[in-house]
Amino acid sequence: MPSPLPRDPIAQARDQWISHGWAAEADSMAAITALMRSASIFLQRADAILKPHGLTFARFEVLALLGFSKRGSLPMNQASRLLQVHATSLTNSVDRLEATGMVRRVQHPTDGRTRLLELTTKGKGVLIDARQDLNVQLFSNSGMPEADAKDLSQILSRFRHSQGDFL
CATH class of the missing domain: 1.10.10.10 (Winged helix-like DNA-binding domain superfamily/Winged helix DNA-binding domain)
Structure with a gap:
């Protein structure tokens, strides 16, 4: 994994979104982008763990x-x-x-x-x-407190349901 950046680029992108007149979309852009980046981090970790298998x-x-x-x-x-x-x-x-x-x-x-x-x-x-x-x-070592993981799972489940991912 590369070295950590000095600042959160997604937070910076959110600020840029606002400054360019897209304030109404800024939080959703930041949430979706953070979710996709987080998914990438977890997938990289999972693949590294599974590679020896x-x-x-x-x-x-x-x-x-x-x-x-x-x-x-x-x-x-x-x-x-x-x-x-x-x-x-x-x-x-x-x-x-x-x-x-x-x-x-x-x-x-x-x-x-x-x-x-x-x-x-x-x-x-x-x-x-x-x-x-x-x-x-x-x-068991996700980097998220258990309560956050539970909340996030419920939020994403509601979203997936609203998008027709399951009945």
């Missing part, structure tokens, strides 16, 4: 989803929907996970047109270890 956060999410499923498998289209990613992005992650033996594609037992994505024994082991590392190094 041969994972990115996107690939970890695939393993975690399969790990939470009742049978350890899901149809590809359902996994894509639940992860809220385009099928092409999921296929890329699955290709890489399959190449390392963490998942496999199998034929659906009753629907010949559907492929299931299945967690392998190796994938289960990697998932357990990776989840432990994320819990210790990121989720």
Whole structure:
């Protein structure tokens, strides 16, 4: 991670927004920009933690989803929907996970047109270890007080709901 800046560039951008006559939009611009920057920071941290496991956060999410499923498998289209990613992005992650033996594609037992994505024994082991590392190094050490994390989660949930992300 680069050296910290002497001042908050988002706060400076907010001030510039106001000075250019966009005061009504300044707080939203600052909030959205800060959210995107924060997401980038967390993604970088997560990817660094997961790298020794041969994972990115996107690939970890695939393993975690399969790990939470009742049978350890899901149809590809359902996994894509639940992860809220385009099928092409999921296929890329699955290709890489399959190449390392963490998942496999199998034929659906009753629907010949559907492929299931299945967690392998190796994938289960990697998932357990990776989840432990994320819990210790990121989720329990986020840099946010617990109350802030809860508040932020609720705020973002309300926003996502208002945008039709879920019912």
